[in-house]
Structure formats: structure tokens, C-alpha cells
Amino acid sequence: MKNFSVAIDGPAGAGKSTIAKIIAEKLNIIYIDTGAMYRAFTLKLVKNNIDFNDIKTIKNTLRDTTIDFKNNHIFLDGIIVDEEIRTNEISSKVSLVAKIKEVREKLVEIQRDIAKNKSIIMDGRDIGTSVLPNAEFKFFITASVEERASRRYKELIDKGISIDFDKLKNDIIKRDRIDSTRSIAPLKKSEDAIEVDTTNKNINEVIELILDKMKMEG
Numbered sequence: 001m002k003n004f005s006v007a008i009d010g011p012a013g014a015g016k017s018t019i020a021k022i023i024a025e026k027l028n029i030i031y032i033d034t035g036a037m038y039r040a041f042t043l044k045l046v047k048n049n050i051d052f053n054d055i056k057t058i059k060n061t062l063r064d065t066t067i068d069f070k071n072n073h074i075f076l077d078g079i080i081v082d083e084e085i086r087t088n089e090i091s092s093k094v095s096l097v098a099k100i101k102e103v104r105e106k107l108v109e110i111q112r113d114i115a116k117n118k119s120i121i122m123d124g125r126d127i128g129t130s131v132l133p134n135a136e137f138k139f140f141i142t143a144s145v146e147e148r149a150s151r152r153y154k155e156l157i158d159k160g161i162s163i164d165f166d167k168l169k170n171d172i173i174k175r176d177r178i179d180s181t182r183s184i185a186p187l188k189k190s191e192d193a194i195e196v197d198t199t200n201k202n203i204n205e206v207i208e209l210i211l212d213k214m215k216m217e218g
């Protein structure tokens, strides 16, 4: 069968990565979490105390940085950073780093390179609009902000992490605002993407719906 790409975009906490991971397993294709890449680079800047306005140092740092995926782990300069990139600190700073032109250029280049000559599913904010505009399948996954915050809250509580619900919700709203108003490749539904509102749907219903649409389109 010919190689194909699936683009999954949408706001923070809509369940994109959970959905993309399951679909990748079902279809036996590669899954790329582009948000993890922006988080990994943010982690590097934070660890090295680099100011997000210091473009010269950021450019040099980009040159010295490798970010890649192996066996569903994300590697920053050869080291697994799966856990470190998920802290509140990184979540609250990543959108400020993701709006920097030089950062996007480098990470998009890596993303397109990974997508070359294979079937993949990639999730993010600008996959359908910018990274893979020719993707065979495009989905825009949404849910009400209340629902997205509740899901994330439950996830954290289940992990034994306590957090204030309103703060969590406000952080999500803030991140979406920065992501959708930035000048380069903002969070936006691609015109040819199918929108899936997951507010009152469970994960299996969403997966079924997406696989069904892919059959119809393919």
C-alpha cells in the first residue's frame, strides 16, 4: 500500500496524542508527537537559563541540539526526557518558545524529514496547515475548555498530583490564546480537515469515527 500521512491538530488537552497513539498502533504506522519536540527544546532553554528573547543564543543552541524519537521515547541530545517535558513549568513556558521563528523552522525541518517515505500520524497545532499540507487525512480535534481541563485534572489526580482546577483551566486558555494568535503557523483548523468535537465522546468512539472517515476518504 502507498505511504500516507495523517495530520491531527487541535487545542491543548483535546486528547490528540492519546488518539494518535492508538491509531498508530492499529494501523501499524509511526506516531510523532510534535508538541513533545517543542517541549524538549523549551526544557533545554530552561535548563541552560537562556532568555527566550535572546535570539542569537537560541540560534546557537538550536545548532547544537538534537531531538528525535525512538521506540516512542523522545530524546533530547541523546537522553530520554519523556517525564521532564511534562512538568507545569514547561507547560506554562512552551508556547513562548514555540512562537519563535527560528525554533519552528528547525523543528518543522526535523518533522518533515521524519515523515519522508513512510506512513505516519503526526499531532500538533500546524500539521495540516503547514508541516504536512498534502497529508492524505487531516483531523481537527476539539472539546470544550471545561471538558479538556476536567480530563487533564483527572489524569493528574490519578497520578497523585494535586493541582487547582481553575489554575489548570486558565493555563490551558492562556496556552491556546498564545498558540492561536502567534504570527507563524498558528493553531488553526486546516480548511480541508475534518473537525471532531470529542466533548461528549469516549476515546473508542473518537477512534472509530476517525478510522471510519479514513476508510471513506482513502
Ligand code: C5P
Binding pocket: 012, 013, 034, 035, 036, 038, 039, 094, 095, 096, 098, 099, 123, 124, 125, 126, 127, 175, 179
Ligand atoms: O501538544 P502539546 O500540548 O504537548 O504541545 C505543547 C506546545 O507546543 C503547544 O502549546 C504549542 O505551543 C507548541 N506546539 C506548536 N506546534 C506544534 C505542536 C506543539 O507550536 N505542531
